[in-house]
Amino acid sequence: MIVAAGAWTPTLLPWMRDAVKCVGQPVYYFQPDNPELYLPDRFPPWAADIANTGWYGFPVQPDGTLKIANHGAGIPVDPKNDTAVPAETDELFVGFLEKTFPQLTGTRIKSRRLCFYCDSFDGDFWIDWVPDFEGLLVATGGSGHGFKFAPMMGSLIADRFEGKANEWESRFRWRGIGEGRAEAARKK
Ligand SMILES: Cc1cc2nc3c(=O)[nH]c(=O)nc-3n(C[C@H](O)[C@H](O)[C@H](O)COP(=O)(O)OP(=O)(O)OC[C@H]3O[C@@H](n4cnc5c(N)ncnc54)[C@H](O)[C@@H]3O)c2cc1C
Structure with a gap:
């Protein structure tokens, strides 16, 4: 069986909580008075030094709102219960x-x-058999990057399931702090 439950993984597999955690990333929708000023030809999708600041946004949406978000450390949450944006986040976005x-x-x-x-604690995917749980493979740890890698994830997960080697398996395997990336780099 393969569990690919995204942010719900630590809820379903609580013993993974040292390895992966669910974090909430705030997304805001502002209502400008003159939405026509923010159409894509004048106001394209943007990122503001995103690697250092996390800020990104989009042109005006069909409902006239501007979507702005921050890709960052996020707020540790339980996805079943904590869905509200903390009030203090308004100040940051404004x-x-x-x-x-x-x-x-x-x-x-x-x-x-x-x-x-x-x-995941190191930002890499987590695709491996769960130790001491025969027949259970976990595929998670998107760390905010799962969408863009989607076209290759299926085959990586299938390889692990079928026991076929691939270039990334050691990086994405079950690991402890300090393992994974370092081991993958050594093998190159
Ligand atoms: C605001 C935001 C912006 C993002 N932007 C980007 C981006 O620009 N580029 C990028 O690459 N990635 C981006 N991501 C990250 C990307 O969306 C995730 O990394 C990716 O969706 C993770 O895929 P996944 O299949 O692991 O989990 P998910 O897509 O979360 O899928 C998990 C699925 O499991 C289901 N599930 C949970 N529990 C159970 C259960 N008990 N039984 C059955 N089903 C269950 C859920 O309903 C869900 O459908 C963004 C994410 C967010 C939130």
Whole structure:
């Protein structure tokens, strides 16, 4: 059996909580007064030094809202119960908006939500048989990057299931802190 439950993995397999955790990433929708100013030809999808700051956003949505999010450490949550964005996050988003896009100062927040990541402790996927649980393979640890790797994940997971070697198996295997990346790098 393969468990690929994303952010719900630590809930389903609680003994994995040292390895992977569910974190909530805040996503905000602002309601500008002049949405036509933020159409894609003037206001394309953007990232603001995302590797260092985590900020990214999109042109105006069909409902007239501007979606802005932050890819960062996130907030450790239980995906069954903790779905609300903490109130203090408003200040962070409003501060960024006003500093980065001064013409949007005072724009109303229409809605906000938490999106869930399953972060592994080292940011790598986790694709391996569960020790001491015969027949159970886990495929998780997207760490906010699972979507773009989706076209290759199926074959990597199938390889592990069928016992076929591939270039990434040691990096994504069951591991302790300090293993995985280091071992994969040594093998190159
Ligand atoms: C706001 C946001 C922005 C993102 N942006 C990007 C991006 O730009 N690029 C990128 O590469 N990645 C991005 N990601 C990350 C990407 O979405 C995830 O890494 C990816 O979806 C993880 O895939 P997964 O199959 O492991 O888990 P999921 O896609 O979460 O799938 C897990 C599935 O398991 C189901 N499930 C849970 N529990 C059970 C159960 N008990 N029984 C049956 N089914 C169950 C869930 O309903 C869900 O359908 C983003 C994520 C968020 C939240």
